[in-house]
Amino acid sequence: MDPYLDTIPDERGEEIRKLVRERDGSDGGGRPKKRPEDDLDKYDRERLQKGLRYINGAAKRKITPRTQEFLKLHKDAYKAALHGGAPEEASLVQAMDQVYYSAAFYLKPRSSEEHEHLMHYVKLRRLELLANYGDYLEQELQCIRADLKAAATGAGSVVRDAALELGSRKTWLTIADELAGANMSDLRKHVYIACGVLNIDPNHMLWLIKEWAEKNRIFHNQIRQNISNCHWGRLAEQVCRDLQELLDVAPDPDTAANYKKVLLTIQNEYFDVISRDDPQHWFSNEKARKLTEENMAREKKRAQK
Secondary structure, three states, X not given: OOOOHHHOOHHHHHHHHHHXXXXXXXXXXXXXXXXXXXXXXXXXXXXXXXXXXXXXXHHOOOOOHHHHHHHHHHHHHHHHHHHHOOHHHHHHHHHHHXXXXXXXXXXXXXXXXXXXXXXXXXXXXXXXXXXXXXXXXXXXXXXXHHHHHHHHOXXXXXXXXXXXXXXXXXXXXXXXXXXXXXXXXXXXXXXXXXXHHXXXXXXXXXXXXXXXXXXXXXXXXXXXXXXXOOOHHXXXXXXXXXXXXXXXXXXOHHHHHHHHHHHHHHHHHHEEEOOOOOHHHEEEOHHHHHHHHHHHHHHHHHHHO
């Protein structure tokens, strides 16, 4: 009897048995799948090298983000065991082999709902990075722009042209859009010239520009645009929905708590709230009403021109 199978509910028994057959079968090349060793002494250098090659191959397959993260840790454990040789390092490899050997049970999404949660996790982690570090991306780009302007003083026309194309007359969002367009070769050339002068990696600068634009689009369009256009109903619906779904999609309670603080700050800044769970009972406060009046005055002034 398999002690693991004994814990599986009857209604899922056949499903699990199928996964066991897949797990214990052979890979696409007819070779037995890598099994954990039952004895730590068997994890000699040759076995560790074989295991590392197996993990490297597994990581190249189409797998879930959760499995990818696990395989990174698994790979690190193998490397540490190869370089260290201590028994406790081999025992970690053995333990992780046992987990990956049973991966069919909990490292793969078992339903469309679980797959959706995994995708929410990846998306939220992406947004978390953009939210936390997006402003620092812009700071680095502004430093590059200032350094390039200084370097162009007294330099040749090629450097001056690069400084002009990447200068403040264009926003970084505009530059990102141009780099993503069909006629981006000239602008890309200016980026490489600028990076050569400043001795920085052009691929890093291109990433900075793209990542900053992504951050600006996401957070500007979804939050700031609603605020600048005084669309308080839309803002209330979005913030309320995000608050309600936060615990479902946050990777951990601390992340959820941090996001909750941000969302509640926005809520308190623009709304008087009667019922936190119903955006229909989020009423624009004095600050929001003042912004609406100012926005209407600007619109009226533009219409009169």
